[in-house]
Amino acid sequence: MRVRVRNCTKLFDMRDGYPFARNVLGFSDPSVALVGDRWTMFIGGMAPTFRTNIYSFELPPGAPVTSDEWRPSPSAVLSARRIRPVIDQPRRRSWNRCMHSVCFVRGVADAHTVERIYHAGRASETVLNRRLPYRIGYLERRPGEPWRSIDQPLALHGPGLDSILEPKVEYHSGRWHMRFLTLPASRPGSEDPTRFRIMYTTSPNGRDDWTAPVEWFGTTTASTTASSSPMTKER
Structure with a gap:
């Protein structure tokens, strides 16, 4: 179906x-969600140093998501011409030194409602680094607390899943559902579509106990595979 x-x-x-x-x-x-009384956008941004991080923008309370009145969140404003990310830049050589490809989601973990920003991370400021693959992790915020980053990436990479990024996460039916992109670490950035796969996995808490990732779409599956995924039923 073609959508105009x-x-x-x-x-x-x-x-x-x-x-x-x-x-x-x-x-x-960008990842856009209704947070409290206003639409909020979480988005990756690149500094002049080529380090990437996550920034937040907001619409005025009550403004529709179609509004063009997006402004940096008040907590992000340093001065009239400078903004800061939602979390300090991780230290050099951290797995998430550079963060991007964000996905905001609200769900339940360990009997608590949490807000998370899942993201891709890399240890290098070089976008295409053959020796340092991409990993997936998240920032988490609980009511009354600031955003914090998990110490280690999620245990989703492994044989055949050398470099993983672009997480898309939803919470429904009591589980966290994730799709993510994988590409061979031997040739990051390849434009050959046959080298990319979209994988699918679920977790009870969105942190660990992920099911073995299965191919949702890619080199061996047909497009009909996607229609059977629980994630296609949520709009």
Whole structure:
């Protein structure tokens, strides 16, 4: 089925620059959710040092998600032309030194409601580093607490899953459901679509006990496989 998109609005353009953020080169891969009384956007941003991190923007309370009044969250504003990420930049050589490809989700873990931003992470500031593959982790926030990062990436990589990124996570039916992209560490950034696979896994708490990842779409599965996934039933 072909879907036609109308009335597209450009929000940010790195070619035009950002009057509110002279310390960020560009933004990409937003995740939008209703948080409290307003729509909130979590988005990856790259600093002039080529380190990437996660930033937050908000609409005014009550504004529709189609509004173009996105502004940096008040907690993100350092000055009239500088903003800060939702969490400090991880230390050098950390698995998540650079974070991007975000996905906000709210769910239940250990009998507590939590908010998480799942993301891809890499230890290098070089985007395509053959020796340092991508991993997946998350930031977590509980009521009244700031965002914090988990210490280690999720145990999802392994043989045949050398480099994993682009997490898409949902919470429903009492479990955390994740799709993620995998690509061979021997050739990161390859544009050959036959080298990419989308995997699917679930967890009771979104932290560990993940089921063995299965191919959701890729080199061996047909497109009909995707229609059987529980994630396709949630809109």
